[in-house]
Amino acid sequence: MSALDALRSSVSGLNAQSKKLSGISNNIANSSTVGYKRVATQFESLVLEGSGSGASAMAGTTSHNRVEISKAGQVQSTGNATDIAVNGDGFLVVNEQSGSTGKYLATRAGSFRADQFGNLVNTAGYYLQGVPLDAAGKPLNGLGGNNIDSLTTVNVNSVTVASAPSTTISFWANLPASDTKFYTTAPTPKVSSVDYYDALGGAQTLTYKFTPTMAASAAAPATNIWTMEVFDTATGTGAVDAAARRVGQATLTFNASGPNAGTIDTVTATTPAAAYNPVDGSFTVPTGNSTGPTLKLMIGILDSASGMSQLEGAYTETKIEKDGSAFGLLQNIGVEKDGRVMATFSNGKSRPIYQLKLATFANADGMNPVRGDAYEMSIAAGAPRLLDPGTGAAGSVAGNALESSNVDMGTELTNLIETQRAYSSNATVIRTADQMLQEANELKR
Template identity: 35%
Template sequence: MTISSSLNAGVAGLNANATRLATISDNIANSSTYGYKRSLAEFESMVISDSRGASTYAAGGVRASTVRLIEERGALVGTSNPLDLAVSGRGMLPVMPAVALGVDMGDVPLMMTTTGAFRADADGVLRTESGLVLLGWPANSDGEIPNFPRDSVSGLEPVVINVNQTAGDPTTRITLGTNLPATDTAAGASGDPRSRTIEYFGNLGTSESLDITFTPVVAATGYSNTWRMEIRDSASNDALIGEYELTFDDSRTSGGTLANVTTVSGGAYDLATGMIDLPVAGGAISLEIGKPGETNGLTQLSDSFAPTNITKDGSPVGNLAAVEVDSNGYILATYDTGFVRRIYQIPLIDVPNVNGLTTMDNQTYKVSPDSGSFFLWDAGDGPTGAISGYAREGSTTDVAAELTSLIQTQRAYSSNAKVIQTVDEMLQETTNIKR
C-alpha cells in the first residue's frame, strides 16, 4: 500500500539522519583530537518500483552509509617535544600496542597512525600515553640501516632509547694541510726536522696521537724541494707506521704543490685521491695529504712552517644529550661531545586505498581487504611525504561546517517525523470511515 510505503520511507529518513547526527557528533567531539579523521554520512535513495506511467508510486526511502576520510590531512601544529611526530603528506607511522611487547612481531597485527606524542618509558621504549609503541628498523653499529623486507613487519622492532647510554666515534679520516718551509731544503740549511702531532680517537674512545716528522733533504746547490715524512702511532708504542718521500713542484704554474710521493714503508699513497691508509693500532685511518698540483694539502712555500687545514672526524666518549627525528625518518642520537649517531629508521606505511583501512581506537588503523596490501617506504621516497618532529597533526574537523550540517540534519529529521505524523493522521481518517 502506498501510504504504508510512505511510513516506511519516513522511518528510513529518521534512521538515516540519526546516523548522520552520530557522525557529526563524533566529529565535533574530536575537533581537538590530534590525528582525528572526520567521518561522513552519505545518503543513497532506495527505489522499490519505478514503472513508467504507473498510476501508483511506492516510496523506497533512503539508506545511509558512512565513510571515514583517512586520506584527508590536518594542519601540523608545532610542539616543544622532539619526539612529537607527524607525517607531512602521504604515509603512516608503524606502531603496536604496548600490551604486545615481548610477543614475536610476526604474531602482532600491523597498526599505523599519522601522528603521535612519543616519550621514553622506564625501559626506554618510545610510546604514547595511550599505549602505542613506535616501531623502526635498527641501525648497525656504523649507523647504516640493513636491507629489511618492505612487505613484512619481520624487520621492525620497538624503538628503545637508553638515556644513560654513552658512545664514542672512532677517527677514520684525517686531512693534513701544512706548509713546509722551502728554505729548509736550500743549500747550507741546517736540515732540522719539523714535527706535528695530531690527536685521533681510538675504537674505545681513547685519545691517541699521530706524530708526524718532516725532515728536509738539504741540496748541495739550490733547492732540493724534497722531504722525508715519518709517521708514528702512540697506540702502537710510537712504532713507525709510515715513511714517505715528498717531492714538491718548483715550476711557475704549480710551484709549491706536491709533485710526487714515494712510499718507503707503510700504506700506499693513492695518486687519484691524495690519501694514505695508515695502519694504526685500532684499524686503518685515511690520511689525506693532497693530490699533485693541488694546494689544499701539503705545500712547500716561503719560509714558514704552519698548519693550513687540519681536520678529522670522530669524537671521544660522550653521554646522550638529545634524540631527534629528521625528515627522512632517521632517529639521530646526539652526544655531549658533538657526536651524532643514527640509531633507527622509521619507515612510512602506504596502501593503495587509504580510506579502506579499518579504523581502530586512538587514531590507529589496520590493513583490510578494501585497503590492499601495505608497503614500507623510506620517508620522502615514492608516494610518501616527510616525517616532521616537534609537530602533531591536528584534527580534520571543521567545526563551522559540522554545525551547519547539524542544522540541516535537525531540519531533515523534523521533516521526516512530520511525514510519519501525517501518515498517522491519514490512517486515522481511514479508520474513521467505518464509524
C-alpha cells in the same frame, strides 16, 4: 504512496538522521584529537521490489557512516622531538605489542613518547615500528624493511653511548723552502701533533715530523726534499718521536719552479712500503701496534695546490681535519624528514638508529577503523606497500609536529543545523501520517 508507506519512510528518515547526528557529534567531540579522521554520512534511497509494469514503491532512506581516512589534517608544530607528522599519503606503522608480536596497524596519530623501557608509544598505546640501523646507518642483519614483519619497535634506549674511531686525517702545512738550502747548522725539524680516537673512543696522538734535506754545499741549489715521519702514541714505547712509535715515513720532493712551484712533485713512502695513493693523495698507516684503527693520512695530490706545500715563509699548519669521536652519552632523539630516527650524543656526534617506513594503500579509505585513531589493514584497502619517507606519494615525515584532526567546525555546525531540520521534517511527516490514519479510522463512525 499510502499513509502507512509515508509513515515507514519517515521513520527510516529519523533513523538515518540520527545516525548522521551520531557522526557529527563524534566529529565535534574529536575536533582536537591528534590524527582523528572525520566521519562523513552518506544517504541511500530504499526502493521496494518493482512490479512487472515498471512501477516501484519508495521505502525511505538509509545512511552509512564512512571515515575519511585519506583526507589529511593540518600539520602543526609542537616542539617535541618525538612527535611525528606525515606530509603525504603514507601512514606510520604501529603495533599493539612492544615486542612486535601483536597486530600491525596504520595510523597518523604521531604523538609518541618513550615508555619506561625506552619504547616509543603513542597516546593510544600503540608502538612505533621501524628498521634498526647499525653504526654506519645500514639496516641490521641486512633487513631492508620491505615487509611489515621485518619491522621492530623503535627503542631509544637501544643506543645510550657512542664513540667512533678515526679513519681519516687531513694534515697540510707549508714547509719553509729556504730550509733545504745549505746551512752550517741544520735547521730544526718541524713538528705538529694531531689527536685521533681509537676503537674504544680514547684520545691518541699522531706526531708529524718534517726534516729537511740540506744542499750539499753553499754553491749547490736547494734540494726541495723533506722527510716526513709519523709517530703514534698508541704504538711502541719511549719518546714521542721514538723509532718504536713510528708508523709511517715518506720522502716528499717539491716542485721548485714552473706553474706547480711549491707543490708536491713526488712521494716515496718507506714505512709502510709503497703505501702512497696518488689518486687521492693519501697513504695508510697502522696504529696501536697494528691493533688500533687504520688511518688514511691525506697529504695532497701530486702537482696540486691542495695539500702540503713548500713556499718561502714560516712553517704554518694550513689544514687539520679528522673524523671520529670520543665517548659520549645519549642526549637527544629526533626524527628527520627522510624518516631516520637520529640520536645525538654529548660528544656532539649524531647517528641514525632507526629508519621509519610509511605504508601506502591503493584504497586507504577501505581500512577498518579501530580505537585510538588507528586502522586495520584490510583486503578492501589493498596490500600495504612500505616506502622510505620522501619516496613517491608516501610523503615525508616531520619531527616536532603533529597532524591535527581533519574536522572543520564550521562544516559540522552547518551539518548539525541541516540534520536537526531534516529530523524535524521527518517527525512532522509522521505526525501528519498519524492524523491521516486517525481520520480514516473515524470514517466508520
